[in-house]
Amino acid sequence: MTVTTLTKVRTSSGGRLLSRPGYLAGARALLLVAILLAWKASTQIGWLDEAFVSTPRQVAVATWDLLTGEELWPNLRVTLYEVVVAFGLSAVLGVAAAIVLDRNRSLNALVAPFFTAINSMPRIALGPLFILWFGIGATSKVALATSLGFFIVLVAVMGGLKNVDRDMLLMSRLYGAREQQLFWHVRLPWCLPSLFAGLRLTIVYCTGGAVIGEMIAAQNGLGLLLQTYSSQFNIANVIAILLVLVVMVSVMTGVLELVERRLLGWSEGSTDIPG
Amino acid sequence: MASANGIELNQVTVSFGRDRPVFADLDLTIEPGEFVAIVGASGCGKTTLMNVVAGLVPLDAGTAAVGGSPPSAGRPDIAYILARDALLPWRTVQSNVEYALGLSGVPRRERPGRAQSYLEKVGLGHAVGLLPAALSHGMRQRVALARAFAVERSIYLLDEPFSALDAQTKLVLQNHLLNLWEENRKTVVFVTHDIGEAVVLADRVIVMAANGGGIVEEVPVRIARPRSSEELQESPEFHEIYRAAWHALRRGMGA
Numbered sequence: 001m002t003v004t005t006l007t008k009v010r011t012s013s014g015g016r017l018l019s020r021p022g023y024l025a026g027a028r029a030l031l032l033v034a035i036l037l038a039w040k041a042s043t044q045i046g047w048l049d050e051a052f053v054s055t056p057r058q059v060a061v062a063t064w065d066l067l068t069g070e071e072l073w074p075n076l077r078v079t080l081y082e083v084v085v086a087f088g089l090s091a092v093l094g095v096a097a098a099i100v101l102d103r104n105r106s107l108n109a110l111v112a113p114f115f116t117a118i119n120s121m122p123r124i125a126l127g128p129l130f131i132l133w134f135g136i137g138a139t140s141k142v143a144l145a146t147s148l149g150f151f152i153v154l155v156a157v158m159g160g161l162k163n164v165d166r167d168m169l170l171m172s173r174l175y176g177a178r179e180q181q182l183f184w185h186v187r188l189p190w191c192l193p194s195l196f197a198g199l200r201l202t203i204v205y206c207t208g209g210a211v212i213g214e215m216i217a218a219q220n221g222l223g224l225l226l227q228t229y230s231s232q233f234n235i236a237n238v239i240a241i242l243l244v245l246v247v248m249v250s251v252m253t254g255v256l257e258l259v260e261r262r263l264l265g266w267s268e269g270s271t272d273i274p275g
Numbered sequence: 276m277a278s279a280n281g282i283e284l285n286q287v288t289v290s291f292g293r294d295r296p297v298f299a300d301l302d303l304t305i306e307p308g309e310f311v312a313i314v315g316a317s318g319c320g321k322t323t324l325m326n327v328v329a330g331l332v333p334l335d336a337g338t339a340a341v342g343g344s345p346p347s348a349g350r351p352d353i354a355y356i357l358a359r360d361a362l363l364p365w366r367t368v369q370s371n372v373e374y375a376l377g378l379s380g381v382p383r384r385e386r387p388g389r390a391q392s393y394l395e396k397v398g399l400g401h402a403v404g405l406l407p408a409a410l411s412h413g414m415r416q417r418v419a420l421a422r423a424f425a426v427e428r429s430i431y432l433l434d435e436p437f438s439a440l441d442a443q444t445k446l447v448l449q450n451h452l453l454n455l456w457e458e459n460r461k462t463v464v465f466v467t468h469d470i471g472e473a474v475v476l477a478d479r480v481i482v483m484a485a486n487g488g489g490i491v492e493e494v495p496v497r498i499a500r501p502r503s504s505e506e507l508q509e510s511p512e513f514h515e516i517y518r519a520a521w522h523a524l525r526r527g528m529g530a
Binding site: 165167168170171172173174175176177181185186189266267268 | 329348349351353354355357359361363364365366374375378379380406408426
């Protein structure tokens with residue numbers, strides 16, 4: 001989705017060459033090569049210290065060693081588990097809370113300031129507390145990640161529910177719809193695009209939450225590896241782990257986009273509803 | 276006469292809590308099977324009058340009877356067509372009509388056939404599988420018409436359904452509406468600011484005054500049915516009634 005949007009923007013701003021798929025992929029590869037060359041050159045000239053930024057070759061070797069070694073996979077599994085569980089909890093709890101608060105305006109008025117207060121706490125600072133409360137294992141990381149993801153889903157879905165098209169509700173009522181039917185046939189489908197926009201962010205933030213939790217204190221996980229390699233000044237391995245995280249988030253986002261395309265095929269171009 | 280599928284308003288006042296009522300002491304009787312158009316400048320209260328009949332607006336005084344009982348929203352004998360088509364963008368054309376049929380309690384197995392047949396009546400038999408986003412404005416409003424007539428109510432309320440269409444499309448839609456209505460001539464109240472449209476469609480044009488004046492005049496339209504909106508444009512009879520309605524409207528605006 002993001003990719004197509006970017007392409008459209010480029011097309012409209014005049015970059016016609018880049019709108020052809022082959023050229024775009026080629027241009028991206030070129031940009032990547034340029035970045036890698038600049039990186040390598042700066043360390044060779046001495047602009048950047050190799051000890052701090054490593055080199056493309058060292059990172060490639062480190063990545064290969066990690067992928068073929070024993071260390072990465074069990075830790076990746078733990079982090080993936082934490083992120084997936086936190087994502088699921090955020091989605092389910094966030095949607096449920098949004099529906100309840102949307103239906104009960106007075107309850108919403110009551111709890112809104114408390115939710116805002118909790119959501120405005122820097123979650124990184126809460127990390128040590130969560131570890132104290134939920135232990136050093138996966139639970140504390142799931143809690144930290146969920147405390148971020150929950151609010152993203154909640155805000156996204158509540159925003160969607162608040163903007164439900166009034167004429168669609170009125171029309172449905174006039175044809176005899178009851179509250180429950182309005183929910184399933186109008187409100188829920190209406191807020192699916194906002195839900196999915198929220199879920200994309202949730203993947204990113206849950207991953208961040210889990211990794212940060214692992215960096216604070218953990219027995220395993222990619223965050224623990226990051227922490228270990230950082231303290232050993234093994235920059236190549238740190239960057240390699242970051243690349244693994246990028247791929248992990250990309251794959252999860254890709255799966256989400258597949259689901260989104262199936263469910264939201266209608267939403268393409270439907271925003272300009274005439275009348 | 277508040278029996279069967281007629282509408283009877285007696286001394287109705289609506290003010291929405293403000294000092295100046297939208298209209299006061301308004302009387303209106305609509306016979307079962309009659310096609311009535313209400314015209315007036317914007318702000319004259321014609322949509323409010325319609326909403327009274329639909330049960331969407333509370334009365335400050337007077338009584339209203341629709342089909343023999345007080346108006347209420349979502350009644351199973353009334354269909355309301357809004358100015359905006361309010362099609363659900365995630366449902367296909369066919370599924371949008373089936374949705375209304377489902378809400379109206381039509382058994383599941385009857386829905387596809389009925390939706391299909393009404394969509395064919397408005398010339399959309401080829402478009403049943405399309406999403407609303409793929410339709411022109413006129414086509415969307417045709418789906419809304421098919422949806423409303425497919426539920427087979429006894430009273431139809433239409434609130435400026437064609438106001439956003441270009442002149443040509445409007446005539447086409449008027450013909451679709453006339454054809455759907457001719458099938459079993461249900462009671463229709465049609466609100467519009469377009470006098471020509473009112474004369475083409477209605478048995479009687481009710482003219483409302485600006486600034487809370489209520490109904491100033493009723494213009495009977497004695498043009499033979501079935502009518503064709505295109506052919507009427509060239510008929511002297513049509514233009515004569517148009518002029519009469521136009522003068523009534525000017526008087527209502529205080530000109």
